Amino acid sequence: MPKYEFTVNGKDVEVDVPAEMPLLWVLRDELRITGPKYGCGVGVCRACTCLQDDEEVQTCMVKAEDADGTEITTIEGLADDDELHPVQQAWIDRDVPQCGFCQPGQIMTAVALLNEKGDDVTDADIDKIENVCRCGTYGRIRQAIKQAAENM
CATH class of the missing domain: 3.10.20.30 (Beta-grasp domain)
Incomplete structure (x- = not known):
């Protein structure tokens, strides 16, 4: 191989x-x-x-x-030793996960979006995220992305 x-x-x-x-x-x-x-x-x-x-x-x-x-x-x-990435911290602060299965993918997508858009991220940008969350925590995901954008 x-x-x-x-x-x-x-x-x-x-x-x-x-x-x-x-x-x-x-x-x-x-x-x-x-x-x-x-x-x-x-x-x-x-x-x-x-x-x-x-x-x-x-x-x-x-x-x-x-x-x-x-x-x-x-x-x-993502984390820097004991310091969480701002998106990870926002996920905790906004109590996003329920079952948690999709959360690593959701977080990585949010990181990519914020790396591209920074604090200029809009609701329309967030609406383009296609990650599936079977628990339906999309409202808290939106809040967490906005919080992370402010903190990055």
């Missing part, structure tokens, strides 16, 4: 996996990083969302070979 080298949460890794293996399974099964969740496997639910070179991606749709040489950030890589 081919070997692929990339950076995950600031650490260089090398994996020996099939080229077509989804990055989600590389992260979860090979590297034991469990923040990204498997939901649908076709990039629709977005529970597996991470950042690849600071761009939002659904890791169930990224092949291992396409991760080679890139930088991947999962929810585990």
Whole structure:
């Protein structure tokens, strides 16, 4: 099998996996990083969302070979030691999670949005987020994104 080298949460890794293996399974099964969740496997639910070179991606749709040489950030890589990322802190402050399954993907999407828009984020920008939350905490997600925008 081919070997692929990339950076995950600031650490260089090398994996020996099939080229077509989804990055989600590389992260979860090979590297034991469990923040990204498997939901649908076709990039629709977005529970597996991470950042690849600071761009939002659904890791169930990224092949291992396409991760080679890139930088991947999962929810585990957001905090700076004991200091939470502003989006993570806003999620806690606004009591967003219920079941919590979708929350890593929701947070990573919010981080990508705020990296792009900063404190200029609008309701229309937030409305474009397509992550699925079966518990329906969309109102609190909106509040948390706005709070994080103010704090970033």
